[in-house]
Amino acid sequence: MSTATESHEDTHEHGMSDAGYIKIALILAAITALEVSTYYVDFGPLFLPSLIAMMFVKFFMVVSYFMHLKFDNKLFSLMFYIGLGLAIFVYVAALATFKFFM
Amino acid sequence: MAETATHSADHAADHGHSSTGISNNKLAMWLFLGSECLLFGGLISTYMLYRGRVSDGPHPEQIFDIPFTSVSSFVLLMSSLSMVLAVTSAQRKDYSRTNLWLLVTAILGATFVGGQIYEFTAFYREGLGFSTSLFSSSFYTLTGFHGVHVTVGVIMLLSTVGILKKNRATGDKAESVEIVGLYWHFVDVVWIIIFTLVYLIPA
Amino acid sequence: MAIIERPDTATVPAVVTPSQAFGVIKRPVASSGWREWLFTVDHKKIGIMYGAVALFFFIVGGVEALLIRLQLAAPDGRILSADQYNQMFTMHGTTMVFLFGMPMAAAFANYFLPLQIGARDVAFPRLNALSLWLLVVGGLILNASWFLGGAADGGWFMYAPNSGPVFSPSNGVDYWVLGLQVAGLASLIGSINLIVTVLNMRAPGMTLMKMPIFTWMILVVQFLLVFSLPVITVALVLLMFQRSYGATFFDVSQGADPLLWQHLFWIFGHPEVYVLILPAFGIISEVLPTFSRKPLFGYPFVVFSGAAIGLVGFGVWAHHMFASGLGPVSVAVFSIATMAIAIPTGVKVFNWLLTMWGGKIWYTTAMKFAIGLVTLFTIGGLSGVTHSVAPSDTQQTDTYYIVAHFHYVLFGGMVFGLFSGFYYWWPKVFGKMLNEKLGSWNFWLMVIGMNMTFGPMHILGLQGQPRRMYVWTEARAGEGFFNLGFWNLIASIGSFILAAGVLFFLINIVHTAKKGKVAPADPWDARTLEWITTNPPKPHNFDRIPVVHHLDEFFHRKYAEDTATHTMKRYATAEEVIKAEEDAADAHIHLPSPSYWPLVLALGIGVLCMGVVYGVPVMVVGAAILVFSVFGWVLEPSTADDSEIDPPSVDGSTKEIAPIG
Numbered sequence: 001m002s003t004a005t006e007s008h009e010d011t012h013e014h015g016m017s018d019a020g021y022i023k024i025a026l027i028l029a030a031i032t033a034l035e036v037s038t039y040y041v042d043f044g045p046l047f048l049p050s051l052i053a054m055m056f057v058k059f060f061m062v063v064s065y066f067m068h069l070k071f072d073n074k075l076f077s078l079m080f081y082i083g084l085g086l087a088i089f090v091y092v093a094a095l096a097t098f099k100f101f102m
Numbered sequence: 103m104a105e106t107a108t109h110s111a112d113h114a115a116d117h118g119h120s121s122t123g124i125s126n127n128k129l130a131m132w133l134f135l136g137s138e139c140l141l142f143g144g145l146i147s148t149y150m151l152y153r154g155r156v157s158d159g160p161h162p163e164q165i166f167d168i169p170f171t172s173v174s175s176f177v178l179l180m181s182s183l184s185m186v187l188a189v190t191s192a193q194r195k196d197y198s199r200t201n202l203w204l205l206v207t208a209i210l211g212a213t214f215v216g217g218q219i220y221e222f223t224a225f226y227r228e229g230l231g232f233s234t235s236l237f238s239s240s241f242y243t244l245t246g247f248h249g250v251h252v253t254v255g256v257i258m259l260l261s262t263v264g265i266l267k268k269n270r271a272t273g274d275k276a277e278s279v280e281i282v283g284l285y286w287h288f289v290d291v292v293w294i295i296i297f298t299l300v301y302l303i304p305a
Numbered sequence: 306m307a308i309i310e311r312p313d314t315a316t317v318p319a320v321v322t323p324s325q326a327f328g329v330i331k332r333p334v335a336s337s338g339w340r341e342w343l344f345t346v347d348h349k350k351i352g353i354m355y356g357a358v359a360l361f362f363f364i365v366g367g368v369e370a371l372l373i374r375l376q377l378a379a380p381d382g383r384i385l386s387a388d389q390y391n392q393m394f395t396m397h398g399t400t401m402v403f404l405f406g407m408p409m410a411a412a413f414a415n416y417f418l419p420l421q422i423g424a425r426d427v428a429f430p431r432l433n434a435l436s437l438w439l440l441v442v443g444g445l446i447l448n449a450s451w452f453l454g455g456a457a458d459g460g461w462f463m464y465a466p467n468s469g470p471v472f473s474p475s476n477g478v479d480y481w482v483l484g485l486q487v488a489g490l491a492s493l494i495g496s497i498n499l500i501v502t503v504l505n506m507r508a509p510g511m512t513l514m515k516m517p518i519f520t521w522m523i524l525v526v527q528f529l530l531v532f533s534l535p536v537i538t539v540a541l542v543l544l545m546f547q548r549s550y551g552a553t554f555f556d557v558s559q560g561a562d563p564l565l566w567q568h569l570f571w572i573f574g575h576p577e578v579y580v581l582i583l584p585a586f587g588i589i590s591e592v593l594p595t596f597s598r599k600p601l602f603g604y605p606f607v608v609f610s611g612a613a614i615g616l617v618g619f620g621v622w623a624h625h626m627f628a629s630g631l632g633p634v635s636v637a638v639f640s641i642a643t644m645a646i647a648i649p650t651g652v653k654v655f656n657w658l659l660t661m662w663g664g665k666i667w668y669t670t671a672m673k674f675a676i677g678l679v680t681l682f683t684i685g686g687l688s689g690v691t692h693s694v695a696p697s698d699t700q701q702t703d704t705y706y707i708v709a710h711f712h713y714v715l716f717g718g719m720v721f722g723l724f725s726g727f728y729y730w731w732p733k734v735f736g737k738m739l740n741e742k743l744g745s746w747n748f749w750l751m752v753i754g755m756n757m758t759f760g761p762m763h764i765l766g767l768q769g770q771p772r773r774m775y776v777w778t779e780a781r782a783g784e785g786f787f788n789l790g791f792w793n794l795i796a797s798i799g800s801f802i803l804a805a806g807v808l809f810f811l812i813n814i815v816h817t818a819k820k821g822k823v824a825p826a827d828p829w830d831a832r833t834l835e836w837i838t839t840n841p842p843k844p845h846n847f848d849r850i851p852v853v854h855h856l857d858e859f860f861h862r863k864y865a866e867d868t869a870t871h872t873m874k875r876y877a878t879a880e881e882v883i884k885a886e887e888d889a890a891d892a893h894i895h896l897p898s899p900s901y902w903p904l905v906l907a908l909g910i911g912v913l914c915m916g917v918v919y920g921v922p923v924m925v926v927g928a929a930i931l932v933f934s935v936f937g938w939v940l941e942p943s944t945a946d947d948s949e950i951d952p953p954s955v956d957g958s959t960k961e962i963a964p965i966g
Contacts, residue, residue: 006260018187018190021183021186022183023288024183025179028182032172035298036169038278039172040109043154051298052250053235053296055295058294059291059294062182062287063291066185066186066187067283073123074126075122076129076132079129079132080128080132080136081136081195082136083133083140084136089145090143090167091143091146094147095150095151098151100151
């Protein structure tokens with residue numbers, strides 16, 4: 001399996017320096033500030049899409065960098081994203097049958 | 103065909119015991135987290151379905167204290183930074199630093215849980231009991247489940263500190279810290295979703 | 306507990322000084338007798354215990370089924386009251402699915418998966434033991450309800466609001482919820498364990514596409530479990546909060562949507578169906594090639610159709626809810642998805658047929674059960690396709706036609722597959738051959754009984770006999786060929802023939818244990834890795850971890866192609882192959898040591914759950930045991946220290962000690 005060789009090189013790099021992580025944290029903090037600002041400032045029609053987009057950006061930043069998924073073995077990503085994908089699929093479908101999105 | 107097979111087998115053998123070259127413990131943790139996605143997905147969906155169904159008691163937008171929750175969300179988000187710093191210290195075998203950052207993470211986590219307890223009591227005083235409405239039941243169940251996860255995380259962090267200090271670790275120390283970290287970040291990530299879907303987007 | 310590869314132990318003084326792993330409890334290192342089983346972490350012993358537990362619950366569930374059939378055998382049945390009847394069918398379904406079907410598959414998986422991939426144990430031996438004990442605790446909680454005020458009575462899918470405190474006032478549903486929660490936790494832990502085992506612990510050379518097909522199917526099942534169990538966990542938590550703590554989730558007067566339960570239950574429940582059937586598919590995909598003396602036809606197709614079933618299995622759950630008013634779009638989507646899932650299943654059936662085609666078929670009992678599965682499952686599969694057509698399903702919903710369908714796929718499919726596995730692998734596990742003559746009785750009585758029981762249910766269902774009806778009257782039974790009374794009687798007689806078939810199996814077990822024929826090394830001329838070791842296997846499974854070059858590695862070590870005739874010719878006997886491995890035995894074999902903690906932790910979780918019914922003090926005790934055992938567990942190394950082994954090892958020996966639990 002080709003993943004075996006990739007993983008081994010990757011685990012040695014292990015992503016980022018402490019400064020890099022602090023940078024990520026600052027970006028996350030800034031996005032959170034922006035999210036909270038939607039409570040005070042009217043974003044109009046952009047309100048919902050921008051909040052959802054920011055939520056996903058934060059989610060994937062934590063998962064990719066803090067949890068190393070970006071640098072780690074692809075098998076870990078597979079395990080996690082199968083679960084995440086299935087969760088989104090089944091629950092969105094179930095909510096759709098309740099006419100939640102209409 | 104047979105030759106390539108043995109070749110890759112020898113290759114795997116060089117990297118320790120596992121066929122894929124990755125750690126059993128980490129793989130198990132990631133599988134568990136994949137599974138947890140469906141657990142929290144179910145609870146979040148239940149809340150989304152029921153958040154507007156208030157037969158009695160306060161509505162979500164009447165009761166949520168966005169500034170307060172924003173602060174506690176920020177505290178939890180920053181605990182992810184201290185956690186990742188604990189992991190990198192452990193990988194450098196700098197265990198006193200590791201313990202320091204783990205403690206910081208635990209304190210931030212405990213602050214978040216404290217905030218949640220405060221929030222729950224405040225809501226309860228305003229008339230939002232567990233069985234008041236569909237909204238209240240699903241809200242308390244979702245955030246309560248998350249709170250229990252954070253509490254378990256805090257206990258894990260403190261235990262890790264104790265185990266590292268007494269040198270009672272039974273496995274690779276850096277890996278243990280990393281696995282506790284994965285759990286911790288996941289709890290944070292779930293809150294990122296809850297904060298947006300539950301608090302910021304009104305019903 | 307056994308100690309292997311230890312030279313001249315007789316000269317060593319027996320000094321026992323176990324170190325204290327945690328607190329006051331000493332590690333169980335020198336155990337024997339019952340302790341050998343209670344504290345074991347050996348996947349083979351755990352597998353056997355899984356099997357014993359599952360077989361016990363198979364009998365319990367079977368007795369429940371017989372009572373149901375007795376009640377319905379004649380008009381105005383008086384064997385059971387309406388309430389008892391409700392409890393009986395609820396517990397029959399629950400027991401057969403959660404306490405027989407899943408654990409028996411887990412028994413096979415536990416025992417054979419490490420052997421088939423050439424590993425010495427699973428990835429997490431203590432978690433494996435925890436899964437077993439949690440299952441036992443879950444089964445006890447579920448069945449304790451019989452003696453504590455009545456069992457659950459809402460049907461095995463426990464639809465809301467029928468499951469709420471208003472319509473199910475006894476504690477039965479509470480025990481049901483808690484029991485399933487604990488059994489679900491057992492399966493979740495087990496599934497993570499087995500996935501890691503398959504991915505990480507394969508023998509050198511065993512790529513994913515060289516794995517035995519049984520291992521593949523088990524892998525797919527574990528993925529289904531790991532991603533579907535959390536959904537039922539959510540559903541059960543909601544129900545528990547409603548029943549015990551006053552939540553409102555399914556309270557229609559508050560505006561709740563009872564369909565939420567149905568969705569959550571079936572998002573779990575449909576993958577669960579494949580969790581039950583795929584291990585049986587895996588077993589017969591080993592049995593059919595072995596007894597046809599041919600490789601499995603289209604191995605990659607069987608693998609990928611199994612994976613496809615797993616994936617699509619997550620997208621068809623709402624076909625259980627066609628009658629609930631989902632709306633035309635949802636019904637159409639799920640109807641088409643359901644038809645689609647028949648395709649990979651059909652692919653498998655053709656693979657099995659073509660495996661047998663042109664083979665030199667050896668009609669052993671295992672083979673008969675496997676052929677029985679192919680036939681009976683196909684019948685059940687075809688009636689399943691009729692359910693995928695929503696208008697037809699609307700008419701059939703909650704009739705005996707459904708009961709007929711799922712018993713053909715689950716009894717004709719799952720149970721026949723498991724029995725095929727019993728006969729095929731019994732010599733491997735116990736070193737003795739099950740009697741073929743008794744086996745033949747076992748098989749034919751089960752085939753006849755099964756078709757007599759479930760065949761007429763198609764007619765009953767289409768005539769409109771509703772499911773879960775506790776009594777029927779002669780006045781409404783109808784005339785002639787479609788008389789309900791006649792077919793109900795046939796079904797009831799059939800169920801006793803079926804029970805007689807199972808009884809022959811139990812007799813066979815006793816007979817074999819007492820005077821069964823000792824199994825040769827390779828009784829079936831088998832093909833896969835688990836046979837490259839003794840019967841039963843040594844505690845450490847393999848003297849040397851085998852290096853794999855082929856799919857069906859064992860077959861290829863015995864046979865090679867004769868270049869002149871282009872046929873496979875036998876070059877070595879199984880004994881020679883095993884001998885070659887033994888001669889090259891590994892010097893250092895380390896196995897994990899036994900542990901108390903899995904058992905203690907499982908008990909703690911059991912007590913904690915009882916706290917939901919019996920109040921906070923019980924819960925606190927349970928939580929205390931839980932915390933205590935988790936810390937004990939974490940602080941205990943997986944392999945016992947040398948000082949903990951009795952007797953301590955001798956310096957200068959070439960072999961390391963290998964304590965085995």
